[in-house]
Amino acid sequence: MYLRYPFLLINNMLQKAILSERVLTPDGIRKAVVLIRGEIIEDILPKLPAGNFDVIDLGNSILMAGIIDPHVHINEPGRSHWEGFDTVTRSAIAGGITTLVDMPLNSSPVTTTVDSLEKKRNATQNKLHVNCGFWGGVVPGNENEIEPLIEKGVLGFKAFLTHSGIDEFPNVTEADLRKAMPIIARHKLPLLVHCELETVTVDHSNFNTDSYRDYLSSRPKKWEDDAIALMIRLCEEFGCRTHIVHLSSADSIPQIVKAKEKGLPLTVETGQHYLFFHAEEIRDGQTAFKCAPPIREKANNEKLWQALKEGIIDFVATDHSPAPPDMKEITSGNFMKAWGGISSVQFALPVLWTAGRKHGAGIEDIANWLAAKPALLPGLQKTKGRIAKGCDADFVVWDPDRSFIVTEEMIQHRHKITPYSGQQLYGLIEQTWLAGEKVFDQGKYLHLNRGKIVKR
Numbered sequence: 389m390y391l392r393y394p395f396l397l398i399n400n401m402l403q404k405a406i407l408s409e410r411v412l413t414p415d416g417i418r419k420a421v422v423l424i425r426g427e428i429i430e431d432i433l434p435k436l437p438a439g440n441f442d443v444i445d446l447g448n449s450i451l452m453a454g455i456i457d458p459h460v461h462i463n464e465p466g467r468s469h470w471e472g473f474d475t476v477t478r479s480a481i482a483g484g485i486t487t488l489v490d491m492p493l494n495s496s497p498v499t500t501t502v503d504s505l506e507k508k509r510n511a512t513q514n515k516l517h518v519n520c521g522f523w524g525g526v527v528p529g530n531e532n533e534i535e536p537l538i539e540k541g542v543l544g545f546k547a548f549l550t551h552s553g554i555d556e557f558p559n560v561t562e563a564d565l566r567k568a569m570p571i572i573a574r575h576k577l578p579l580l581v582h583c584e585l586e587t588v589t590v591d592h593s594n595f596n597t598d599s600y601r602d603y604l605s606s607r608p609k610k611w612e613d614d615a616i617a618l619m620i621r622l623c624e625e626f627g628c629r630t631h632i633v634h635l636s637s638a639d640s641i642p643q644i645v646k647a648k649e650k651g652l653p654l655t656v657e658t659g660q661h662y663l664f665f666h667a668e669e670i671r672d673g674q675t676a677f678k679c680a681p682p683i684r685e686k687a688n689n690e691k692l693w694q695a696l697k698e699g700i701i702d703f704v705a706t707d708h709s710p711a712p713p714d715m716k717e718i719t720s721g722n723f724m725k726a727w728g729g730i731s732s733v734q735f736a737l738p739v740l741w742t743a744g745r746k747h748g749a750g751i752e753d754i755a756n757w758l759a760a761k762p763a764l765l766p767g768l769q770k771t772k773g774r775i776a777k778g779c780d781a782d783f784v785v786w787d788p789d790r791s792f793i794v795t796e797e798m799i800q801h802r803h804k805i806t807p808y809s810g811q812q813l814y815g816l817i818e819q820t821w822l823a824g825e826k827v828f829d830q831g832k833y834l835h836l837n838r839g840k841i842v843k844r
C-alpha cells in the first residue's frame with residue numbers, strides 16, 4: 389500500500405515517445421520512436437509500443453543528438469561585457485547545442501588554478517541553460533596546478549604557442565610543455581593546443597591596417613605548420629592525447645595524416661568559418677571576420693573540406709570568441725588592432741550544413757562532426773553525442789530544407805556582430821531538448837536554468 393504511490397511516480401516518468409521519419413541513430417537515418425524515461429533514452433524502436441505515452445510526432449523533421457561544442461570562450465567572470473554564461477547558453481539552446489566546454493580564457497581570472505575554476509563555477513549560478521564543462525589552462529609555471537584541477541573535474545587542458553591575446557594567459561614554450569604533458573598523459577586527458585609558432589618574422593612596416601590581404605599575410609601558414617610539427621613530436625614522445633584546435637593551414641594535412649597512420653593519439657578540429665568563407669571574398673575593413681589563425685584562400689579551404697570528409701579532421705567547433713564592438717574596431721576597420729575572434733555559436737549547425745550541402749556532405753556527417761566526434765574529446769561519449777539506449781535525452785530537432793536570413797533580432801549572443809549577418813543559412817533549428825525536456829520550440833524558450841556542470 390505504501391509502495392503504490394512511489395511506484396506510480398516512477399512509472400509516470402516513462403511517458404515520452406518521440407516519433408520522427410528521420411531519427412539519426414549511430415546506424416544511420418531511420419524512421420523510429422525514441423522512448424524517454426526521465427532524463428535518459430530508454431529505447432529506440434521501429435514502432436510505438438502499446439502503453440501510455442506522451443507522444444510527440446515530429447513528422448519529417450530530423451531528430452539528432454544535441455550538439456556538443458567543445459570550443460567556446462564564455463569570458464565570465466571578469467569579461468562578461470564580452471560574453472557570459474546567460475547569453476551564451478541562451479544562444480546555444482537556440483542553436484540546438486546542449487553541451488558546451490568553456491575555454492580557460494578570456495575570463496578573468498583565467499582558469500589556470502583551482503581557485504579560478506571555483507570562481508568560474510560560482511559565476512554560472514542561475515545562468516546555465518545548457519550543460520557546460522571546463523578546460524583548464526596550461527601556462528608557464530602552473531604545472532603544480534594540473535593535478536588539483538583534474539581532481540576538481542576539468543575535462544582536459546588548453547595551451548597557446550603564440551600570444552593568446554590575453555596577457556594573463558601567456559603562451560608556453562617547448563620546455564613548459566615538457567613539464568605539463570607527462571602529467572596530463574598520466575591522467576589520459578587531452579591537451580588542446582593553439583598551433584601558431586612565430587618561426588618566421590613578418591615585416592609589418594608596409595601593411596595597410598584595413599587590408600585583409602595584409603592581415604592574412606601577417607599570420608603565415610608556416611607558423612601553423614611548424615607549431616603542429618612540434619606538437620606531433622611531443623605527442624609521440626609523451627603519448628599525451630594532443631588536440632589541434634581550429635586547423636586553418638591545409639599544408640599541415642600531410643603531417644597530420646602521417647601522425648595518425650602511426651597511431652598517435654592526435655585529433656584535429658577546424659572551425660565553421662574556415663569551411664564557410666574564404667579570404668578572396670573578405671573586403672578590407674571587415675574586421676568581424678578577424679580570427680587567428682586567419683580565414684585563408686578558397687583553394688586552401690577546399691582542402692580542409694576534403695580532409696574533413698576523409699576523417700583526417702575529426703570534427704568542427706565554433707571557437708565562439710566575441711568581443712564588444714569597439715574592440716572589434718568595427719568603425720575603424722583596423723585589422724591589426726581588432727580583437728581576433730568570431731562570434732558564431734548560435735549558428736554552428738546551419739553554417740556547417742549550408743556549406744556542407746554544397747560539398748556533398750550528408751545529414752549523417754553533420755551528426756558525426758557536431759555531436760558524436762566532439763563528444764570523444766572531453767570524454768562524454770558514454771552519455772552524449774548519440775541517440776542510443778542509456779544516453780542522455782539531449783536532442784536537436786531541425787529541418788535541413790528550411791532556410792533563414794541571419795538578422796540582429798534573432799542573435800542571442802551578448803553582441804550582435806558576426807560575419808554571418810545577412811547570410812541565408814539552411815537548417816532551421818525547430819526544437820532543443822535537454823535531459824528529456826523540450827526547452828526550446830519554434831523560437832520560444834520553454835525552460836531555462838536546466839543546464840548542469842559537466843565534470844570528468
Ligand SMILES: [Zn+2]
Nearest residue numbers: 459491707709
Ligand atoms: Zn579559441
